[in-house]
Structures are given as structure tokens and as C-alpha cells.
Amino acid sequence: MKIDRLISALLLVVLAATAGMAVADDDNFYSWMLTIERKGEVAAVTDEVYKEECGSCHFAYQPGLLPAASWRKLLAAKALEDHFGENAELDEDVRRPLLALLEKHAADNSYYKRSRKIMASLKGATPLRITEVPYIRRKHDEIPARLIKPNAKVKSLSYCDACHQQADKGNYDDDTVSIPGHGDWTW
């Protein structure tokens, strides 16, 4: 009987530990409530299929940068045939799980700070372009136009990682910005 109790106690500890991990791993209300880790930025992309299918042509934008309704429009089978002028068709067995992944981690389902701010600024709008999100436009207001469009190494706000050196980690903090031909961007 004593050993039984010992086993139960051990199991409890293991369960508590794994439960904590599962929660910390997930981006939901409980993890937001229960972890001391600050969810200050945007959840990073970890999915290999997403990295391969979307990231082989362009920066793998974090799902938390747009609401689920935007991803549904973008990832519609018909829409992918003309994806901003490119053909980005996906087989159904790839498209469906990818869309599910994007919906699951979309801004409206995320507790990361930037995703919350994006949602608050959208006021129900569901843009196709991340650069049309009011919060993101506002955050870039202070950058002189000459550093963007005429800058051959930047060209457009669409190329997040041209200036945000840790964009692939979901970190868009001011301190990580370095504009090509200009340098660090800190205040």
C-alpha cells in the first residue's frame, strides 16, 4: 500500500509537470493566466509544413498577425490560385490542415500582446494584407518614406524581416530593428 501511494505521488508530480508544460506551450487564456512568461510579442511559427509551404516563397508571417477570417479568405482554394499575382495552389490534403493551423493561432485566438492589439485595431475588419492592419500601419508611421519604398533592400513594409532582425522568432521589438542603409532604429 505504501508503494502504491508512492507511485501515485510520483505520477501526480509528473502529471503536474507535463500539464504545466502543455499549458505553457499553448497559447490560450489559461496559459496567459497561469504562466509568468510574458507574452509580449507574436507567437513564433514552429510548424514545419507552414514554414515549407508558405515560407519557401515569402517570409513566413506569423498566424497571429491576422484574424482567422482573413486567413480563411487567403487560404481559400480559389484565392490561392491568384495569391497577390502568384499561383500558390496547394493540394487539399495540405491546404486544409494549414488553414486549420492558421485559424488556431490567428490573432483572435492568441493572447500575445501584438495579436491583441491587432484585433483591437481591426474593429471587425478582415484585411488580406498585414500591411493594412491599422495597428501595424500606425506602428510604422514614424518611419520616413524614403527608408522604405526607394530603399532597394526594403522596398515595402511587406518584407518584415528586411528590418526586423528577429522577425522569424516573432519578435518585433523596436530594439531589434535595423533598417538597411540606415542602421538601428531605437529611441
Next chain:
Amino acid sequence: MNRLLLVLLIPATLMTSVTAAVAAAIPTSLPELLDFYAADSAQPFDAERGKEFWLKKTPADDGKMRDCTVCHGEKLSVSGKHVKTGKVIDPMAPSANKERYTDRKKVEKWFKRNCKWTIGRECTAQEKGDVLKYLSLH
């Protein structure tokens, strides 16, 4: 005790996150790929015809001309650059890139997308085979 064990084990199992299945690759080799396309082709594959196809310019809606080199670059043994996003595209020459032509699913996906983008329609098995034959010589 058994019941207690179960009560503890079931949630523990449920909590273990299960990652979604990875897009199913179809492992292949160049000879196998050529055989795959040969089944639907009338003529034997020809590298010269493949080269012509690779370099053939087609006018696009945006008024510009498109051919394969627009993104893949002039030299097959070095990386190309996506014409719009600037993303690096690994070399097409199998001698420079061992990953090339090892997954039929991937080959088919890119043929479909890129043929439609470049020439406005899907490529035939004959065209795919000719191009592969040309690319395989590099």
C-alpha cells in the same frame, strides 16, 4: 488503486499534444521521375527541347515576359531569387542541390504552380520530362 492510476494517466495522455501530420512526401529519384512522366508521353525525353522550354518567353498580364529563369536565374548551379519577394530559391541542378527531385509530391506541386504562373497553363508530362532531362544534366 487501479482506478486512481487510470484517473491520473488519462489526462496525462490527453495533455500530450499531437502535432498534425506532415504533408506526405513521395520519395523518388530522377530516373523514377522520368519513368513516371514517360508513361504519359509520346516521345522520348530530349534535353535540348527541355532547354528551349525552360527559356521560352511568354507574355504575362502585367506586360512583362516570363520564363523559368525569371526566378530560377540564368545559372542552374547557383541559387535563384523569387522575382517578387526576393526569397532565395535553391539551385535547380542536382549536382549543386542533393534535395532536388527526391520528392515527387514536391516536384508536382511546383510544376503545377510554376507552369500556370509562367505559361498560363499546366505543363504536359512530355514538357515536364523534357525539362527534367535538361535540368538533370547540370
